[in-house]
Amino acid sequence: MKTIARTLMLSALLAAGLAACSGSDVPSSGSNVSGDRPAQSTARWQSYARAADYPGTAAEDAFIAMRDGVRIAARVVRPSDAEGRVVDAPLPVILTINGYNSRLIGDVLPSTGYFVQRGYVHVFVDERGTGSSGGKWESFGEVSHEDFLEVLEWIDDQPWSAGRVGTWGPSYMGITQFFAAKHQHPSLKAMFPIVPMGDAYRDIVFTGGQINAGFIPLWVGLVNGLGALPLAALQENPLGGVDVLLDHVTQSLLSFSVGTVGEALLGTDKVYDGPFWRARSPLEVADRVQVPTFLVGGLNDLFQRGTPLLYEALKGHTEAKLLIGPWTHLEGSFGGGLPADGVPSLDAIALQWFDRYLKGMANGAERQPDVTQYLYGEERYVVEADWPHPEARALRLHLRGDGSLSEEAALPGEASNRVLQQPVNGLCSMSASQWTAGIIGLLPLPCATDNRITELLERTYTTPPLERDLYVNGPIQANVWVSTTALEAGVVVRITDVSPDGRSQEITNGILTASMRAVDASRARMLDGQSIQPWHLFTEEARQRLSPGEIVPLNVEVFPSSFVIKEGHALRVSVGASDLPHGLPPLPDLIRGVVGLLTVYSEADYPSHVVLPVVETVPAP
The missing domain is CATH 2.60.120.260 (Galactose-binding domain-like)
Structure with a gap:
């Protein structure tokens, strides 16, 4: 269309003319307001790899007593030597808080071994009311936010912890990172949230005022299915584990999950935005996140809207980077198709991020591009100076x-x-x-x-x-x-x-x-x-x-x-x-x-x- 072409050309000339007259970059909607971060449109991805420090891993269960007596379950994965002996030395810690089951998640994710064998302790924690943790699950509720602070304090007290913690994980495990970081605990040094939500109401649960009938029932079923099995609690104490299982069914499934979904379907006050959804929205606490954060999103992800908004909320007051791929939620959780177009795998990017901010290695992680996006139509990744695009x-x-x-x-x-x-x-x-x-x-x-x-x-x-x-x-x-x-x-x-x-x-x-x-x-x-x-x-x-x-x-x-x-x-x-x-x-x-x-x-x-x-x-x- 000739008229569209003319509009594009005139927009470019207008932007260039204004910039020339002012002698500086033209402020635009969504542009970087911090004033101290250089534009990185010319940055290019650099590969990063590091050989494993240890040949194996070893896992054990632990239970953390909360302020109200509820026990939170943790799965602690540490490096081991060739004979299978656990490495007895303080190491940086990667924390993953999930709502599924740490016994299942921590033992099957390939990233666990990748990080641990390179000199990290990886701690997986079951959110309150899920897995082997006691209490009532309330889907990122504020009671759990306080639990996350106590988990960080517990990690600090462990002899295997070097006092430097990074958070990592996709989806649920990306969302919880923000509620842990809001406390600004001194040992938390970096975050790597993959496909996290920003706004619980608008991003996913009630998009446009309508119930997400595809994902929400699936997700609630997944949490209450996988998360109902208190494997570690049953192994530690079969009778106590049965009590945890019954609590999961009666409190988390029947009381919270079924009740909340039922209220939404029937049109109660849950269909409106308010304190309930605000408390579960990472965007509400993004201003309190003070640590370097690498965000990963997808063009067809569930949180297609929220992940870039989180980047925008962070970039003005802390180091932040954004990678958006051609992914649905499942594909984005593992960075499907990477490495591609010079962009490394997600594990390699995360390792460089944690090596820089947890181990203090001068590896150039901060010089990797600020914004990388996949372009449909071009079918490739491109590096841009910022999001939203400053020249749009x-x-x-x-x-x-x-x-x-x-x-x-x-x-x-x-x-x-x-x-x-x-x-x-x-x-x-x-x-x-x-x-x-x-x-x-x-x-x-x-x-x-x-x-x-x-x-x-x-x-x-x-x-x-x-x-x-x-x-x-x-x-x-x-x-x-x-x-x-x-x-x-x-x-x-x-x-x-x-x-x-x-x-x-x-x-x-x-x-x-x-x-x-x-x-x-x-x-x-x-x-x-x-x-x-x-x-x-x-x-x-x-x-x-x-x-x-x-x-x-x-x-x-x-x-x-x-x-x-x-x-x-x-x-x-x-x-x-x-x-x-x-x-x-x-x-x-x-x-x-x-x-x-x-x-x-x-x-x-x-x-x-x-x-x-x-x-x-x-x-x-």
């Missing part, structure tokens, strides 16, 4: 009545389009794989790479084939004007890459319940005077109920991505009414909007459009 400029594309997508605004009286409201579309899409943590993606389904089946029940808006590459990097906002014949509606917006043969590859998406549309403008992310990432309130007080036929604007948050629509391909925006299993409305909302007709408007008075953060130049290989 806003490009507005309008949803036209004829199904086109263009920079030209809609005309008065332009046609609108209708979508059938139903709760089950999306089951055959890339989104279904993403929001089941990658499990559905393991099946050889053609709809995982082609959204045309899903689009049969949606309305699509497509550019002509592009005349030059279009590089998009960052959050995306869709502003869609709609009405419904029902009392409620959900709106799903997908961004796809349409290849010359017609295949529509979904890149990212967003979802929003219409009555939850209220935003806090003061917390929205702006770019060139336009909002590209809304902040929805998701409170009961802010809820705005619909009347049939009422035309309302919905600011749909489409999760951030990095991609290039290649010359000859087209960019598509698809608008639908559901995205199962990503989103399922709570029962009261489902009843109000289960069937109806959703109208998407495209005219001068109701100008539906998307705002994209575009960058002029794709980094060279």
Whole structure:
């Protein structure tokens, strides 16, 4: 498209001209505010490897008494010599706090042996109410936060600890790192969270105000399945272990898990953002994290939104780095496909990080690139100076009545389009794989790479084939004007890459319940005077109920991505009414909007459009 090409060129010239006039970098939304970190757009990855110091490992169980008498279980893995003798010397410690089962997790993760054989003690801890730990599980609740501080103090007192601790682990084990770090314990020196969540409500549990029906039941089942078996407690004391098992079933499973999920489905106060979800959100404590932190995220991860926000929250006050790969949650947990394009394996990156900050080795870890992202379309990793991209400029594309997508605004009286409201579309899409943590993606389904089946029940808006590459990097906002014949509606917006043969590859998406549309403008992310990432309130007080036929604007948050629509391909925006299993409305909302007709408007008075953060130049290989 010539107009898109002109916009990109003018944006680049404008940025260059302003920089030349000021004699310094131009501040932009999301730019580094610390003032003391050099731009690293020219940094390149350096490989890192170190031979093992010890040939073996040895594991033992331990129990840590908490302030209230509850015992927290730990699995301590230490290096051993060729004869199997445990190395009796103080060493730096890697701490992993999980909610599954340290007896299972600690003994099967290949990274455990990799770190331990290179001179670390690896301590795996069962969060309260899981594995062999006593007490009640409350999913990252504040009682557990205090436990994490006591665990750090216990590690400090052990003869095998050198008093320097780093935290490591994916998913659950990445989230707990922030709640341990918030205490600023002097022995905690570094973090390596892999695919962690940032905002419990918006990232995962109630995306857009709808229950994540794909991952949350799966995850709760996993915690209560694996975490219910107190293997270490049973071995230590069979009768005591049975008591722990019964507590897990009655307190953690029946009381907390079933109760919380049931309340959400029935539409109680758990469907709204508030203290319960804030206490479980790492973003709420990121300002208290003071240690060097290396973050790993995925473009199709469950926490696609939250991980880069955590990087942004940290980078102004501590050393922080961000690596985003082409991963679902399962793939991202292990850094699937690495090493690639000069980027080392996750274990090699983590080893260099811990060697630098726990062992004090001058190995250049701090000089590795600050931000590394995979680019869909280019199908490779690139190094960028920062996130959000400091050179991004806003490009507005309008949803036209004829199904086109263009920079030209809609005309008065332009046609609108209708979508059938139903709760089950999306089951055959890339989104279904993403929001089941990658499990559905393991099946050889053609709809995982082609959204045309899903689009049969949606309305699509497509550019002509592009005349030059279009590089998009960052959050995306869709502003869609709609009405419904029902009392409620959900709106799903997908961004796809349409290849010359017609295949529509979904890149990212967003979802929003219409009555939850209220935003806090003061917390929205702006770019060139336009909002590209809304902040929805998701409170009961802010809820705005619909009347049939009422035309309302919905600011749909489409999760951030990095991609290039290649010359000859087209960019598509698809608008639908559901995205199962990503989103399922709570029962009261489902009843109000289960069937109806959703109208998407495209005219001068109701100008539906998307705002994209575009960058002029794709980094060279």
